[in-house]
């Protein structure tokens with residue numbers, strides 16, 4: 211156990227030594243990795259913030275129930291009673307057709323259209339505020355209303371929230387794709403870095419093998435090195451994102467001041483940050499592992 | 513207990529002729545054996561077969577009861593730790609100093625650092641290089657490099673020393689000293705197998721002599 215720990219310590223020290231042996235080349239590598247990782251990380255941060263905004267500002271979803279044109283006052287009363295007795299609704303209000311027409315007229319641009327109408331083509335309507343529930347629950351409710359007698363159709367008015375949701379889902383997907391592509395880049399970068407290291411340390415590897423080094427002993431410093439490069443790149447990405455947020459929030463602050471709303475993008479929580487770093491380290495390690503497997507096998511006896 | 517048994521061993525390098533043909537040879541624990549023969553006779557090849565650096569084309573090489581021809585790759589490092597290897601071309605690492613070169617075998621086995629350093633200095637002292645522990649191999653003479661290689665071979669106190677032309681670059685005085693060093697090791701129970709052209713050395717130490725010519729044993 212002591213020997214095992216000391217072997218790992220040695221590998222770690224040796225990996226650090228390799229990091230400082232060619233500082234410029236490694237710094238460049240780390241910067242490239244940092245920028246590559248900052249892209250998906252930044253996108254992710256913006257997405258997470260948007261999601262928070264959408265949750266905070268989204269009004270309670272409403273469902274409009276349009277009655278058939280020939281609905282009578284009695285029909286309206288029946289529906290009203292039915293809505294009152296329906297559990298799980300936050301509230302509802304009745305919009306008579308005359309009021310709807312007034313609203314239409316008062317809307318700029320549409321006044322002419324409304325004036326040109328002969329009579330009132332609009333139906334009576336109820337606007338229901340649904341209680342808590344996701345898009346699917348809302349849809350079920352809408353379908354239920356649509357099936358009631360004297361109801362022409364029912365609409366969910368929170369379409370914009372759903373659209374934003376869908377947009378965010380697309381965004382998440384894009385971030386995922388971007389992250390996958392750049393993760394591949396990170397793996398490729400460490401793969402190549404380790405390949406070059408193995409080339410320059412060919413003698414050391416050969417001699418070590420000849421005098422009894424195990425494959426594990428030889429590989430370990432390279433793997434640690436890959437992990438280190440990954441972590442360093444991850445930290446660089448995190449800092450770059452933090453810097454971008456700082457600049458962005460400054461701009462946003464002026465804008466928010468104008469509208470009197472507190473607008474501010476926040477960085478990743480520490481748990482997410484830690485995960486991102488570990489992920490980067492894992493990728494570096496993986497790239498190194500691939501490289502080591504590919505390039506160290508040439509040293510076995512024939 | 514490190515017995516080395518070769519039975520009907522042949523070695524053919526890829527595309528080459530037979531470097532060794534039908535060699536049967538047993539090296540007992542604690543023996544002092546000199547492998548002699550002309551250049552190209554197959555001395556280095558014989559040592560490489562013993563250390564599992566090459567595998568035999570036919571026949572078997574058995575070290576410590578383990579058949580090298582069938583030994584799995586992950587077993588080889590542990591087999592090699594029984595040996596101290598002095599290479600004909602030294603195989604020193606030129607990007608580190610003498611002390612660090614000698615530390616390598618102990619690093620590999622995961623020795624305690626302080627104990628390792630003590631042993632490394634003792635080994636350097638044995639070959640008369642303690643005052644050059646900070647020197648890089650490039651700054652050492654041919655003979656000094658050879659002695660450094662010997663220090664690295666003995667530092668982990670191996671059961672068997674396999675030395676390929678360990679006195680090749682040394683003047684008579686140092687050759688004698690190194691010869692005495694190997695003989696001292698042999699005295700304390702280390703098996704020593706040494707490939708050499710040096711007839712003088714052989715005459716002085718009175719070892720068992722194995723002569724090969726063109727890859728075959730000469731009776």
Ligand SMILES: Nc1ncnc2c1ncn2[C@@H]1O[C@H](COP(=O)(O)OP(=O)(O)OP(=O)(O)O)[C@@H](O)[C@H]1O
Nearest residue numbers: 525526528531550551552553554555556557558600
């Ligand atoms: N890696 C190799 N590939 C092909 N042929 C080889 C290889 N190594 C050695 N040989 C050949 O095998 C034969 C024996 O070589 P070996 O190195 O064992 O000789 P040696 O007795 O050690 O010679 P020297 O005294 O010059 O060191 C030689 O003919 C050599 O050319």
Ligand SMILES: [Mg+2]
Nearest residue numbers: 555556600676
């Ligand atoms: Mg030779």
